[in-house]
Amino acid sequence: MEYIQLDPIDKKVSRIGLGTWVMGGWMWGGADEKEAIQTIIKAIEWGINLIDTAPIYGFGRAEEIVGKALKLVGNSFPFVIATKFGLEWNERGEIRRNSSPARIRQEIEASLSRLGLPVIDLYQVHWPDAQVPFEETAYALLKLKEEGKIRAIGVSNFSPNQVELFRKGGPLHTLQPPYNLFERAIEKDLLPYCLQQGIATLTYGVLCRGLLTGKFHPHTTFPEGDLRNYDPKFQGENFRCYLQAVEKLRPIAAKYGKSLAQFAAGWALGQPGVSIVLWGARRPTQIKEALGSTGWHLNKEDLDQIDTILAQTIPRPIGPEFMAPLEN
Template sequence: MKMTLLSADFSSPALGLGCWGMSDAYGPADEKESMATIEAALAAGLRHFDTADVYGDGHNETLLSKALAGRRQDVFLATKFGFVGDEHGQVRVDGRPQRVKTACESSLRRLGTEVIDLYYLHRRDERVPIEETVGAMADLVRQGKVRYLGLSEVSAETLRRASTIHPIAAVQSEYSLFTRDPEKTVLPACRELGTALVAFSPLGRGLLSGKVKSRQELADGDYRRNMPRFADDNLEENLALVKALENMALEKNATAAQVALAWLLNQGPDILPIPGMKRLKHLQENLGALNIKLSTDDLSRLSTLSEAVQGQRHNPQNLKFIDS
């Protein structure tokens, strides 16, 4: 299964590689294993790599620069800016025009490149009109430092306003069999405007893989320990849904993760999943989703699972950053 990314002269398998877990968020990461996973992804033909300046406080961009040394021309490199911390350890979003430019320069330096293929605003800064932030991002395109612009976790209204200033090539949103929110408003707006939807956490932060059995088994510092869907009572009910997914996967001689990704890939050629993969075995498993065939009946049966998911996809602290 192939896709052409963002109307660019660029073809790649329909899966991209989300790199956040290679630096933090989901427990300890092994840099040697991360490097091997990136190399294997390249060998398998993956070309869409997604990172952000906040991942590992810059470590993730530096890691990608190291892993892609000598291969930069072969990849479509996406990064994000916006989150900043203060002296009190509080996180906020800074979308001021001056921040746009300094953040881009820092990312270019860490990534070891002269141009970023896709540059996202990680979250909207409610204090700054989106037109001002995107205007500054558009300056980067004119300067040749960025090729395409993207927004992450924004509403349809914000997307439309931003698009009056400069074409928005992609909107990044959480989208999976267990998180269908984009279908209500932002996906229709994307299709109206010719904007791709890049689906992060397409495996429900690992929940849809069937590999998470309890919150207690998650490592200290794992981001998911504070997420409602992984709270004990919610997780028990959600795992019953995952079991149903696993049973359906058995019919396809596949894994739950492969079927969940195949369902998402069947939602349209403009849906570009970027599963997080910090281990080689997960990459190899997820690539199998490209060969899964789902019938109309299969898709319908799978879609019903989302109706019974328990718990918000984020805790209240993180929900406040989502533009709805």
């Protein structure tokens, strides 16, 4: 496993992080709690020490599962916990953005309680909230840092312009954007900006909601409520184009002795500006596969071939915009 130093966290952080959205069950067809807990424990034992979660993942359930796993791990292994705030929900499951200072105070206490921790290593704004000045949110997070409730400050799904406004109110250590072989919009501005400004990135969606595992076929269906039923990439002709791309990428992965998933994560880790890749899993076998994603690199010839394949098979790439929650 490869590690980086993520200031101001006093522990080295694995370049593969465990994403826990699927463990919350919400929008992913459910998850077994005991298996999820074992996945977290095994990830930490195997050297994947960054665990990324959020209150919205199962409306608190994912954080609770992480907390139960950490209690079993104890002080045996160093772990780094990243969670988020800024999305509120009601009894009907309706979700809206809210990054007000009052909401932050409410959420930090709830997350600390669910996780069973005295301090959170990395606290991130989940989605930009245009109704609250970004610098006001940043200042509220700076106060939490000064109080010792959090160690590092991050944002997720922010643009460079939004980051500039945010940094007027306090420091910013990390940015978490979507990024994978099929969703590459951040290469134009966000990744170069973070590289120039020294902001670490934790990219999510590296397997593009399972597309880059190579396990789907044209007749694959998903249970009711599954996120992929709303993703245009999984519909009709779009789905066939993406599956065709996957099949053309498969021989390149095999050339390096890697599964498609390992190949996709390894590709992302090799891109300029990418610090950490988050790998979602709900079973130990899934996170164990992630171990083969680091310690190797694609050569330029194969990188060029990948770009050619994508241009030929996916003439109109579709981004992850469908996932954005409602604005207030």
